Amino acid sequence: MTQAxxxxxxxxxxxxxxxxxxxRLQLYSLPT
Structure with missing residues (x-):
């Protein structure tokens, strides 16, 4: 059984x- x-x-x-x-939900993005 694998853990998600x-x-x-x-x-x-x-x-x-x-x-x-x-x-919290983190958003990893580079500024464009």
Missing amino acids: KTFPQDFPITQKWPAQHPE
Whole structure:
């Protein structure tokens, strides 16, 4: 049984850019 990536700390991107508010939905995007 595999666990779905649900929590922000499960995603690799959070190791480079830690979520400031883990309980909120974070949008990772570059300004265009």
